[in-house]
Amino acid sequence: MGKVTSLDVARKAGVSQSAVSRTFTEGASVSVGMAKKVRKAADELDYRPNILARSLITGRSRIIALVVGYLDNQFYPDALEKLSRALKEKGYHILVFLASNESEQEAQKVVDELIDYQVDGIIAASVSLSHSLAKRCKTQNIPIMLFNRRQDNPSLSSVTSNNFLGAKKATEYLLATGHRKLAHISGWSETSTGRERAAGFTCALEKFGLEPYDIIDGMYNREKAIEATRKLFSKKTGLPDAIFVGNDHMCFAVMDSIRYDMGLRIPEDVSIVGFDDVPLSSWPAYNLTTVRQPINKMIQSTIKGLMDLIHNDLTEPKQLQLEGKLIVRGTTTNRVKEKE
Amino acid sequence: MGKVTSLDVARKAGVSQSAVSRTFTEGASVSVGMAKKVRKAADELDYRPNILARSLITGRSRIIALVVGYLDNQFYPDALEKLSRALKEKGYHILVFLASNESEQEAQKVVDELIDYQVDGIIAASVSLSHSLAKRCKTQNIPIMLFNRRQDNPSLSSVTSNNFLGAKKATEYLLATGHRKLAHISGWSETSTGRERAAGFTCALEKFGLEPYDIIDGMYNREKAIEATRKLFSKKTGLPDAIFVGNDHMCFAVMDSIRYDMGLRIPEDVSIVGFDDVPLSSWPAYNLTTVRQPINKMIQSTIKGLMDLIHNDLTEPKQLQLEGKLIVRGTTTNRVKEKE
DNA sequence: CTGAAAGCGCTAACAA
DNA sequence: TTGTTAGCGCTTTCAG
Numbered sequence: 001m002g003k004v005t006s007l008d009v010a011r012k013a014g015v016s017q018s019a020v021s022r023t024f025t026e027g028a029s030v031s032v033g034m035a036k037k038v039r040k041a042a043d044e045l046d047y048r049p050n051i052l053a054r055s056l057i058t059g060r061s062r063i064i065a066l067v068v069g070y071l072d073n074q075f076y077p078d079a080l081e082k083l084s085r086a087l088k089e090k091g092y093h094i095l096v097f098l099a100s101n102e103s104e105q106e107a108q109k110v111v112d113e114l115i116d117y118q119v120d121g122i123i124a125a126s127v128s129l130s131h132s133l134a135k136r137c138k139t140q141n142i143p144i145m146l147f148n149r150r151q152d153n154p155s156l157s158s159v160t161s162n163n164f165l166g167a168k169k170a171t172e173y174l175l176a177t178g179h180r181k182l183a184h185i186s187g188w189s190e191t192s193t194g195r196e197r198a199a200g201f202t203c204a205l206e207k208f209g210l211e212p213y214d215i216i217d218g219m220y221n222r223e224k225a226i227e228a229t230r231k232l233f234s235k236k237t238g239l240p241d242a243i244f245v246g247n248d249h250m251c252f253a254v255m256d257s258i259r260y261d262m263g264l265r266i267p268e269d270v271s272i273v274g275f276d277d278v279p280l281s282s283w284p285a286y287n288l289t290t291v292r293q294p295i296n297k298m299i300q301s302t303i304k305g306l307m308d309l310i311h312n313d314l315t316e317p318k319q320l321q322l323e324g325k326l327i328v329r330g331t332t333t334n335r336v337k338e339k340e
Numbered sequence: 341m342g343k344v345t346s347l348d349v350a351r352k353a354g355v356s357q358s359a360v361s362r363t364f365t366e367g368a369s370v371s372v373g374m375a376k377k378v379r380k381a382a383d384e385l386d387y388r389p390n391i392l393a394r395s396l397i398t399g400r401s402r403i404i405a406l407v408v409g410y411l412d413n414q415f416y417p418d419a420l421e422k423l424s425r426a427l428k429e430k431g432y433h434i435l436v437f438l439a440s441n442e443s444e445q446e447a448q449k450v451v452d453e454l455i456d457y458q459v460d461g462i463i464a465a466s467v468s469l470s471h472s473l474a475k476r477c478k479t480q481n482i483p484i485m486l487f488n489r490r491q492d493n494p495s496l497s498s499v500t501s502n503n504f505l506g507a508k509k510a511t512e513y514l515l516a517t518g519h520r521k522l523a524h525i526s527g528w529s530e531t532s533t534g535r536e537r538a539a540g541f542t543c544a545l546e547k548f549g550l551e552p553y554d555i556i557d558g559m560y561n562r563e564k565a566i567e568a569t570r571k572l573f574s575k576k577t578g579l580p581d582a583i584f585v586g587n588d589h590m591c592f593a594v595m596d597s598i599r600y601d602m603g604l605r606i607p608e609d610v611s612i613v614g615f616d617d618v619p620l621s622s623w624p625a626y627n628l629t630t631v632r633q634p635i636n637k638m639i640q641s642t643i644k645g646l647m648d649l650i651h652n653d654l655t656e657p658k659q660l661q662l663e664g665k666l667i668v669r670g671t672t673t674n675r676v677k678e679k680e
Numbered sequence: 681c682t683g684a685a686a687g688c689g690c691t692a693a694c695a696a
Numbered sequence: 697t698t699g700t701t702a703g704c705g706c707t708t709t710c711a712g
Contacts, residue, residue, distance in 0.1 A: 051456045053689035056704045077417035096434045116391045256624040284596040285625045356683045393705035396688045
């Protein structure tokens with residue numbers, strides 16, 4: 001029966017249309033009797049207020065744009081699911097925008113689209129908005145939270161784990177357990193996470209007085225990571241005894257390549273450490289030693305930050321960095337003991 | 341700077357507000373000169389039409405609701421990504437609704453929410469809408485496509501692969517390669533896919549004159565699948581020589597359990613076949629023999645079906661079943677040859 | 681082709 | 697507390 005409007009309900013209940021509006025508006029003043037009458041009529045007609053019409057007036061759509069690159073790295077569907085649940089609690093829903101880290105022009109289009117939908121806020125997961133695009137959103141008054149990515153320019157709020165420290169911890173652990181020829185297959189060097197994790201790696205080595213065995217950009221991509229692995233093991237100068245990989249998603253490819261291409265054993269021949277601790281990492285097939293990103297806290301902080309931005313525009317940008325934790329599993333071994 | 345409206349643009353260009361509307365409305369009649377003038381002013385003001393306001397009139401929000409259970413089975417993020425890209429081409433975007441196959445009441449709420457947003461259509465992936473809820477959507481005139489799920493009642497359109505045939509093929513392959521003690525860890529028996537795949541399994545066995553070694557409901561859940569595996573291997577009556585598992589997601593758990601709990605080899609001790617062919621299945625760590633769901637065709641048909649429903653309400657419900665294909669990889673072996 | 685005017689379904693003053 | 701009224705930003709008749 002097509003659309004039932006508030007007017008239909010009003011007529012049926014024998015009250016004014018505004019009375020209907022009020023009973024469905026949080027915090028409006030309606031008497032109990034009125035509310036009851038209206039609710040009854042509404043139920044009978046199966047009436048629901050039209051959010052879009054409401055948005056037009058209130059200026060709030062209750063839609064949050066989630067901008068995300070690919071969904072093949074399990075970290076992101078996991079985050080999407082958790083973000084969606086948390087936002088639902090607050091009466092928001094997620095409109096998905098896929099942005100494949102492509103050209104500025106593509107990004108431009110995505111921003112256009114999400115402005116069109118009058119979204120109340122943006123969660124940019126894994127993608128980096130250029131300065132000009134960020135400014136456009138600011139002009140349009142759409143708050144942005146960066147999730148798992150930071151901007152050099154501190155005008156944008158962001159939530160990440162401390163990638164530098166996490167990578168440093170992981171590397172120090174490898175050093176403490178007797179590894180000396182450490183390679184790094186890094187996250188994409190065009191991303192903050194990629195660079196910061198690489199920096200943590202080299203910093204730990206430097207402090208220890210060691211040179212990296214090698215650093216290759218894996219670009220957060222399975223194929224690139226496999227290439228990198230092959231390159232690493234084709235060196236004539238002896239093999240690495242440990243590889244720190246920029247994220248778990250690449251790690252799985254690296255491990256597969258080491259085991260099934262190279263025919264080497266993990267961790268006996270080479271130790272592996274990842275970053276993220278996605279669910280797959282704890283599955284026995286990989287059982288990966290990795291730096292856990294505190295995803296629940298990250299989600300929580302992202303939502304809180306976004307809500308703050310939406311409700312009082314006063315808040316100034318904050319770049320939150322949460323502590324990660326090294327989870328030791330089966331892809332690393334203590335080479336110190338072995339020598340004793 | 342808040343919102344720039346069509347009126348602002350109109351004033352700046354020195355034309356009427358309707359002229360602005362027309363230049364931004366597909367298929368409206370405007371002269372080239374007028375369009376140019378308007379576009380110029382619009383660009384200068386960084387104007388974009390407000391989709392929500394437009395929706396109010398046209399009755400189309402360009403929002404599609406994707407209702408999905410969990411995102412931990414890689415099949416769904418993959419589908420989400422592909423659906424999103426395909427819909428974007430057509431000018432639609434996906435609003436995510438997580439429905440954890442819970443109570444009727446929860447489902448009720450989800451339907452409420454998606455009606456609120458005036459979505460143009462619903463893609464129900466993996467969740468089954470009860471009859472009454474489906475009817476409510478029909479009353480509200482919101483078309484529904486079931487994705488990877490069928491309804492007994494044929495009033496809803498759906499796209500699936502032929503689960504019965506796929507399962508039958510898989511089982512026949514196991515029989516043809518000399519397996520005789522076939523167990524099935526099934527998909528959730530409350531779902532059409534779970535039931536149809538189980539039916540394909542038993543049908544193939546029956547034709548061959550064999551009894552199933554055992555059938556246990558794994559409920560599309562990792563933990564349940566592991567439990568089922570343990571149960572299977574605790575039987576006193578000899579072990580199964582092959583297991584057909586209801587989907588790949590459970591399969592990974594089953595394989596891990598067999599290898600790392602039981603200490604058995606795949607496929608030497610037991611062959612394994614899955615269903616779906618998610619990306620992970622082709623990774624060397626699992627290298628899974630499985631029935632491929634033709635996901636691209638499924639996506640394509642789902643979108644086409646939905647668009648048909650949206651544009652001409654005339655179309656009557658169609659339950660499309662696409663052909664799946666057995667992909668033979670490393671988790672099965674030919675036991676016939678061995679005996680020769 | 682263009683402008684004026686009506687109205688989509690709703691909320692938010694404003695009176696009563 | 698309630699009803700009346702004026703828009704939110706847009707599309708779509710309807711005249712011209």
